[in-house]
Amino acid sequence: xxxxxxxxxxxxVAITINNMNKWYGTFHVLxxxxxTVYRGERIVICGPSGSGKSTLIRCINALEEHQQGxxxxxxxxxxxxxxxxxxxxxxVGMCFQHFNLFPHLTILENCTLAPIWVRKIPKKEAxxxxxxxxxxxxxxxQAGKYPGQLSGGQQQRVAIARSLCMKPRIMLFDEPxxxxxxxxxxxxxxxxxxxxxxxxxxxxxxHEMGFARQVANRVIFMDAGQIVEQxxxxxxxxxxxxDRTKLxxxxxxxx
Amino acid sequence: xxxxxxVAFVRTAEIPPSPPPASETGIVKWLRENLFSSWGxxxxxxxxxxxIYVILTATVPWIVNGVWTTSSLAAxxxxxxxxxxxxxxxxxxxxxxxxxxxxxxxxxxxxPNLAFLLLFAAAAPVLFFDLPRKxxxxxxxxxxxxxxxxxxxxxxxxxxxxxxxxxxxxxxDRFGKQSFAQGFFGAIVAAFVVWWLGGFLIxxxxxxxxxxxxxxxxxxxxxxxxxxxxxxxxxxxxxxxLALGRQSKMPLIKGICxxxxxxxxxxxxxxxxxxxxxxxxxxxxxxxxxxxxxxVVIMITMFxxxxxxxxxxxxxxxxxxxQYEAADxxxxxxxxAMRLIILPQALKISIPGIVNVAVGLFKDTTLVSVISxxxxxxxxxxxILASTEWNGVYWELLSFAALLxxxxxxxxxxxSQWLERRLATxxx
Numbered sequence: 019x020x021x022x023x024x025x026x027x028x029x030x031v032a033i034t035i036n037n038m039n040k041w042y043g044t045f046h047v048l049x050x051x052x053x054t055v056y057r058g059e060r061i062v063i064c065g066p067s068g069s070g071k072s073t074l075i076r077c078i079n080a081l082e083e084h085q086q087g088x089x090x091x092x093x094x095x096x097x098x099x100x101x102x103x104x105x106x107x108x109x110v111g112m113c114f115q116h117f118n119l120f121p122h123l124t125i126l127e128n129c130t131l132a133p134i135w136v137r138k139i140p141k142k143e144a145x146x147x148x149x150x151x152x153x154x155x156x157x158x159x160q161a162g163k164y165p166g167q168l169s170g171g172q173q174q175r176v177a178i179a180r181s182l183c184m185k186p187r188i189m190l191f192d193e194p195x196x197x198x199x200x201x202x203x204x205x206x207x208x209x210x211x212x213x214x215x216x217x218x219x220x221x222x223x224x225h226e227m228g229f230a231r232q233v234a235n236r237v238i239f240m241d242a243g244q245i246v247e248q249x250x251x252x253x254x255x256x257x258x259x260x261d262r263t264k265l266x267x268x269x270x271x272x273x
Numbered sequence: 274x275x276x277x278x279x280v281a282f283v284r285t286a287e288i289p290p291s292p293p294p295a296s297e298t299g300i301v302k303w304l305r306e307n308l309f310s311s312w313g314x315x316x317x318x319x320x321x322x323x324x325i326y327v328i329l330t331a332t333v334p335w336i337v338n339g340v341w342t343t344s345s346l347a348a349x350x351x352x353x354x355x356x357x358x359x360x361x362x363x364x365x366x367x368x369x370x371x372x373x374x375x376x377x378x379x380x381x382x383x384x385p386n387l388a389f390l391l392l393f394a395a396a397a398p399v400l401f402f403d404l405p406r407k408x409x410x411x412x413x414x415x416x417x418x419x420x421x422x423x424x425x426x427x428x429x430x431x432x433x434x435x436x437x438x439x440x441x442x443x444x445x446d447r448f449g450k451q452s453f454a455q456g457f458f459g460a461i462v463a464a465f466v467v468w469w470l471g472g473f474l475i476x477x478x479x480x481x482x483x484x485x486x487x488x489x490x491x492x493x494x495x496x497x498x499x500x501x502x503x504x505x506x507x508x509x510x511x512x513x514x515l516a517l518g519r520q521s522k523m524p525l526i527k528g529i530c531x532x533x534x535x536x537x538x539x540x541x542x543x544x545x546x547x548x549x550x551x552x553x554x555x556x557x558x559x560x561x562x563x564x565x566x567x568x569v570v571i572m573i574t575m576f577x578x579x580x581x582x583x584x585x586x587x588x589x590x591x592x593x594x595x596q597y598e599a600a601d602x603x604x605x606x607x608x609x610a611m612r613l614i615i616l617p618q619a620l621k622i623s624i625p626g627i628v629n630v631a632v633g634l635f636k637d638t639t640l641v642s643v644i645s646x647x648x649x650x651x652x653x654x655x656x657i658l659a660s661t662e663w664n665g666v667y668w669e670l671l672s673f674a675a676l677l678x679x680x681x682x683x684x685x686x687x688x689s690q691w692l693e694r695r696l697a698t699x700x701x
Binding site: 079100104105107110111116120121122132164181 | 606621
């Protein structure tokens with residue numbers, strides 16, 4: 019599985035991050051981040067809380083501003099120009115820890131809203147696409163309901179479908195399973211695995227090490243705002259180099 | 274547990290269902306639970322019965338013995354011969370003054386009546402959004418129709434006013450896509466050009482299809498309704514703009530909104546109304562006659578918009594940050610995110626607060642009686658109570674005013690509760 023997935027990675031660059039720094043006030047959250055993501059890569063980012071992993075992927079679609087260095091997403095340089103930001107955001111899908119579905123809209127409306135208003139796709143076509151992706155995440159029968167009527171796992175799958183409806187070229191996952199009951203984690207991970215198998219470029223902040231082993235082609239370990247170690251999953255888990263990584267792995271895999 | 278007794282048990286005969294004891298059903302149970310559940314509650318219940326009895330014995334004869342057909346308070350007293358009774362004749366004799374003021378021409382009463390009826394048709398698609406959206410065209414035309422019906426005069430005035438808005442809309446639609454500021458200011462310029470040019474089209478003749486009625490001739494409950502409806506419908510959009518402006522990242526816009534809101538909220542409405550009636554004329558050129566009605570509308574609108582802005586700011590603050598982020602991450606731009614995601618939710622949260630302001634505003638329209646406009650309260654305190662026939666009829670008149678206001682305010686409250694139920698999608 020891991021080898022098969024690796025073969026899908028192309029040498030076309032999807033994201034380049036060059037010497038990027040970010041501060042919250044005077045607090046230096048991200049320090050000298052250098053990262054190149056190739057199309058089709060599935061990268062898992064892990065690390066202790068407060069290490070800056072969420073901030074890193076939120077910088078990629080400009081939910082957070084970086085102060086130094088450059089981020090190039092899909093050939094577009096991230097700057098304060100709003101046009102660039104909106105272009106990048108419509109190419110990059112994002113799933114949040116707390117789903118952030120729109121509670122005043124039905125599941126179907128959640129999925130069609132952005133395609134209709136941002137992509138200017140006719141309503142009918144957008145609904146067909148939405149139903150296609152809702153079928154893919156296996157909840158087409160919930161289309162008419164409101165988010166509040168769904169379980170956490172279902173809501174997260176809707177959130178994934180909502181992002182996919184924009185036909186993004188890159189997907190960002192910000193701890194998608196951390197707010198879920200253990201039983202629901204699997205259904206969300208299954209959806210993500212399926213997505214990975216189709217060759218989607220993915221960056222996942224997650225603590226699901228099983229997922230990392232099965233799907234990722236690269237694991238990045240962050241601490242104190244820096245990339246401490248990155249490697250292929252096998253090597254990363256079986257033969258970590260840094261002491262910090264060893265300590266972290268012993269803590270999360272120890273039980 | 275003693276070892277010689279067994280815990281095993283097998284039921285052999287089924288127990289048939291039986292009715293509950295009499296004290297646990299029907300009216301007895303209800304009385305026991307709700308009125309006489311303890312000594313304290315029993316005493317309170319008996320006291321309440323006594324209070325209700327006292328109030329009813331005082332008011333019912335007063336209403337039932339009421340006199341409806343005399344032409345003065347003295348005549349009422351003669352009919353009553355010292356018995357307790359209301360003198361409702363003031364309502365039957367002066368109803369037209371209470372509703373329309375004392376100067377609005379009697380033969381033109383059909384015009385405000387028609388405008389009032391059309392108000393329902395115009396408000397329906399806004400209030401009940403399940404109705405077809407095409408009805409909103411009539412809502413957009415309604416202010417101009419209502420203006421022409423109530424004030425009369427040349428039909429060119431509302432038509433030119435409408436054309437100015439239409440021109441502004443087209444300019445905004447054409448240029449607003451490239452740059453919001455360009456479209457916005459272009460629209461304002463276009464509207465003023467049309468109004469200035471249109472000014473030459475308005476004939477000076479007195480002879481018009483509907484005779485002109487000047488603003489100072491408006492009065493009674495009609496004036497309260499006009500002020501209430503106009504100011505509520507203007508202050509809601511203005512309040513939304515102010516609330517969003519206060520959240521703006523641009524310091525100038527934010528500063529203007531904060532100063533406006535804090536200043537207007539920190540000043541009593543009555544001083545603003547005095548400014549409108551007395552002070553504003555110092556700022557306008559002497560020959561300009563900005564209508565008193567318009568000046569009052571501007572002041573009340575600004576006043577309630579400041580309150581509504583703060584209510585909506587509460588709603589905006591109550592939304593989780595994730596909603597903004599989700600809208601952003603899908604590539605929606607600011608106007609789309611606000612219109613489709615943020616405001617529908619924030620306004621829903623703000624409904625009770627907005628209704629609070631709207632009801633308060635509607636009742637505050639009676640304050641215009643202080644600046645010598647003859648609204649319902651102004652009519653009662655002025656022409657009616659000052660007349661020799663009806664001097665001293667306080668209860669009947671003020672109860673009537675209270676009843677009219679109660680009907681409208683209760684209606685608003687019921688609507689808002691329906692709206693909250695209709696919009697409930699969170700399934701808590």
